Amino acid sequence: MTNSRLTKLMTFLQDSPDDSFILFAIAKEHEKLGAIREAFDYYEKLTGVDPDYVGTYYHLGKLHEEEEATAEALAVYQKGIEIAKKIKDQHALSELMNAKMNLEMEL
Numbered sequence: 001m002t003n004s005r006l007t008k009l010m011t012f013l014q015d016s017p018d019d020s021f022i023l024f025a026i027a028k029e030h031e032k033l034g035a036i037r038e039a040f041d042y043y044e045k046l047t048g049v050d051p052d053y054v055g056t057y058y059h060l061g062k063l064h065e066e067e068e069a070t071a072e073a074l075a076v077y078q079k080g081i082e083i084a085k086k087i088k089d090q091h092a093l094s095e096l097m098n099a100k101m102n103l104e105m106e107l
Contacts, residue, residue, distance in 0.1 A: 030042060052087055
């Protein structure tokens with residue numbers, strides 16, 4: 001499943017295989033295209049390459065929610081909360097805490 005944007009991003013990735021922004025953009029593009037497995041793969045790769053790229057955790061958690069994988073979503077949100085605290089990103093911390101709380105309230 002490809003489109004011109006994804007093709008360009010994949011080309012950029014060849015030149016910079018561990019670029020956090022490119023990995024994130026590829027994951028989001030796969031998500032938009034409905035290629036959920038590929039989106040998961042790129043989000044997971046990103047958490048390995050750059051665990052402090054805090055935006056990953058919100059989007060990965062939401063993707064788990066969409067797939068009705070509640071335990072996984074909660075674990076991802078919690079990991080993101082820990083990272084946000086570590087890097088002192090109050091905005092990300094707030095978003096992740098709200099996402100986790102909302103999901104917990106649905107249980």
